Amino acid sequence: MAEVQTTEGNEPLHQLLTPDGTAELDGTLSLDLTTVDVRALYRDLVLTRRLDSEAIALQRQGELGLWPSLLGQEAAQVGAAHALLDQDMVFPTYREHGVACCRGVDPISLLGLFRGTTLGGWDPYDRNFNLYTLVIGAQTLHAVGYAMGVVRDDAVGSGDADRDTAVLAFLGDGALSEGETNEAFIWAATQQLPVVFFCQNNQWAISAPYSTQSRIPAARRAAGFGFPGIRVDGNDVLACLAATRDALRRARSGGGPTLIEALTYRVNAHTTADDASRYRSAAETEEWTGRDPLTRMHTFLSTEGLADPDFFSDVDKQSDALAERLRTGCRALAEPGTTLPFEHTYADMPAELRHQMREHHDFVASMERSEASQ
Amino acid sequence: MMLSMVKALNDGMRRALESDRRVLLIGEDIGRLGGVFRTTDGLQKDFGEDRVVDSPLGEAGIVGSAIGLAMRGYRPVCEIQFDGFVYPAVNQIITQLAKIRHRSAGAVCLPVVIRIPFGGGIGSIEHHSESPETYFAHTAGLKVVTCSTPQDAHTMIRQAIASDDPTIFLEPKRRYWAKGDVTDAPDLALDKARIVRSGNDITFIAYGPTVDTTLQAAEAAEAQGHSVEVIDLRSLSPVDTETVVDSVRRTGRALVIHEASLSHGMGAEITARIQHEAFYFLEAPVLRITGYDTPYPPSRLEHDWLPNVERILSATDRSFRY
Numbered sequence A: 001m002a003e004v005q006t007t008e009g010n011e012p013l014h015q016l017l018t019p020d021g022t023a024e025l026d027g028t029l030s031l032d033l034t035t036v037d038v039r040a041l042y043r044d045l046v047l048t049r050r051l052d053s054e055a056i057a058l059q060r061q062g063e064l065g066l067w068p069s070l071l072g073q074e075a076a077q078v079g080a081a082h083a084l085l086d087q088d089m090v091f092p093t094y095r096e097h098g099v100a101c102c103r104g105v106d107p108i109s110l111l112g113l114f115r116g117t118t119l120g121g122w123d124p125y126d127r128n129f130n131l132y133t134l135v136i137g138a139q140t141l142h143a144v145g146y147a148m149g150v151v152r153d154d155a156v157g158s159g160d161a162d163r164d165t166a167v168l169a170f171l172g173d174g175a176l177s178e179g180e181t182n183e184a185f186i187w188a189a190t191q192q193l194p195v196v197f198f199c200q201n202n203q204w205a206i207s208a209p210y211s212t213q214s215r216i217p218a219a220r221r222a223a224g225f226g227f228p229g230i231r232v233d234g235n236d237v238l239a240c241l242a243a244t245r246d247a248l249r250r251a252r253s254g255g256g257p258t259l260i261e262a263l264t265y266r267v268n269a270h271t272t273a274d275d276a277s278r279y280r281s282a283a284e285t286e287e288w289t290g291r292d293p294l295t296r297m298h299t300f301l302s303t304e305g306l307a308d309p310d311f312f313s314d315v316d317k318q319s320d321a322l323a324e325r326l327r328t329g330c331r332a333l334a335e336p337g338t339t340l341p342f343e344h345t346y347a348d349m350p351a352e353l354r355h356q357m358r359e360h361h362d363f364v365a366s367m368e369r370s371e372a373s374q
Numbered sequence B: 001m002m003l004s005m006v007k008a009l010n011d012g013m014r015r016a017l018e019s020d021r022r023v024l025l026i027g028e029d030i031g032r033l034g035g036v037f038r039t040t041d042g043l044q045k046d047f048g049e050d051r052v053v054d055s056p057l058g059e060a061g062i063v064g065s066a067i068g069l070a071m072r073g074y075r076p077v078c079e080i081q082f083d084g085f086v087y088p089a090v091n092q093i094i095t096q097l098a099k100i101r102h103r104s105a106g107a108v109c110l111p112v113v114i115r116i117p118f119g120g121g122i123g124s125i126e127h128h129s130e131s132p133e134t135y136f137a138h139t140a141g142l143k144v145v146t147c148s149t150p151q152d153a154h155t156m157i158r159q160a161i162a163s164d165d166p167t168i169f170l171e172p173k174r175r176y177w178a179k180g181d182v183t184d185a186p187d188l189a190l191d192k193a194r195i196v197r198s199g200n201d202i203t204f205i206a207y208g209p210t211v212d213t214t215l216q217a218a219e220a221a222e223a224q225g226h227s228v229e230v231i232d233l234r235s236l237s238p239v240d241t242e243t244v245v246d247s248v249r250r251t252g253r254a255l256v257i258h259e260a261s262l263s264h265g266m267g268a269e270i271t272a273r274i275q276h277e278a279f280y281f282l283e284a285p286v287l288r289i290t291g292y293d294t295p296y297p298p299s300r301l302e303h304d305w306l307p308n309v310e311r312i313l314s315a316t317d318r319s320f321r322y
């Protein structure tokens, strides 16, 4: 095993796949590979990365206003997502593009928020994947409340695999410092809620290194609140899958919350608007690029004979097709109409707001007419 | 010297750090990075990590600890990264910061400045374009001010830091990069409005990000034969009622322009004051050109949603039709 002692607080780092792509046994995590579609994991890693790089390209071409890249975090996201059942609910931040895709959210709909055509983009109930939350930490409490509802619906510990439900909340390392996150931990702990907090410790919150937020490893926080915490290698898709599966199963069966710290690295700048060279060294980034989550899985599949060249070239084809779809789909996203901000602001639009909406609509239409006649 | 508003704020804070060792800056990403807008660029390098503090990610922590620092005699200047992220700190601001002087019968003074980049128009995603001024202006015990030029940014940030009252300092982020001449001489008290253009027929009242748009509209209205006076309110709480009322008594017409939503906003407050103190001088009702009563829209719609020159001109026509 792989209880690698890391310098940051000597918290064991659980791993099933070493950076060079060799499978390892771990004392805590176990994964019966016959129950896992390892090829699907690899495919989703590749598609997730392609979505990300394509979105960055679209941003550079002016098609998107901004993009928060997940480069380097593919394994954490794909691993966690593959542990979900359909009935589970996900509360993402703004960086969980990989989880969204695995969940079946149309990748094109992820672009709208960043293109400025919508404030949402998809129906959260459609794939049990909530809207992105940009306000750090806020979603952790929503996950808690949703889990309280799950408990009240007797959808925990019933033993019915189609009924028992868990909630998966994503957060970053920076989010650990928000009061709301800590309140969420307390609520989850005291009520033993079926919620799993999946913290991608990508080691940076914009320019703030992890040491700005904490003196102890994230996983160890959980003990203070009274529930288990585990640190896994966030660049090891198998470890992320195994840890999340365990935690979600425990949650569904009534065993309460878990905090998973997936230790990974944000390889790109915080967003396309950020300049990481102002606060961290290229050498550090390079070192982490060397622990690439895709390469590791590629090596594993090839050396174990789990996939052949045809499989890999097929994945590449799917990836190219996705890129093409994104390029056309992004440009084809519907432009919002002038009345959009007014719609759905209330269940029933107040008369006053309806009046504002008409006035605004007529005004914009009159401007367009006068522009057209010039 | 010609400076952008960002540089003017930076220089204003530098002067404050130089002249008073009790001044310190706290915020997310303000040190190494120099702030996401680079407003504090270079200040940590020059004044050290004790005086330019990269905080953990938590706005309640930033403002709450600033209150404690102020109780210990310091003059903290907090940076909130974006308007939409001030809300976790609102409890500390409203229940504590605004009230402690009053509760302690003046014994405790909290000279805390909270800088917030605010307003829209930069093509940003949600929570990055909000206008939260009314929440603060509605709270007794807080001063709320905003600048519209590099000169005012430079002067007002220093005045705010020197003020013994807690001050919400709103920075119109879409004006951050426009350059203007900056001199060293403060010419106006922090709580005074400024007449930025003189005229006789109608008064346009704006602040922060809408001042420039309003000046453009005034130019266009002038071309249509209306002589427009433009007031930059600068202080939203307290309001310089005198400057506003004096102007409207002369012109008889007024428009209030702001990005924040219409209802219960600054426009309502200014309108009430005018109708109270200039009722017999009014030729037309005071009109408000504002954001609508909706969430801030996706950026593709923001140009039309925000008060723009066309909307101001159309309201001007309405005013003159009375």
Ligand SMILES: Cc1ncc(C[n+]2csc(CCOP(=O)(O)OP(=O)(O)O)c2C)c(N)n1
Binding pocket: A093, A095, A134, A135, A136, A171, A172, A173, A174, A175, A176, A202, A204, A205, A206, A266, A270, B028, B057, B059, B081, B085, B088
């Ligand atoms: C309440 C709040 N404060 C500040 C911000 C501005 N902000 C956006 S992302 C970010 C850093 C988040 O870091 P982390 O939680 O580690 O997630 P990561 O971006 O690394 O995925 C900050 C400070 C915000 N979105 N919400």
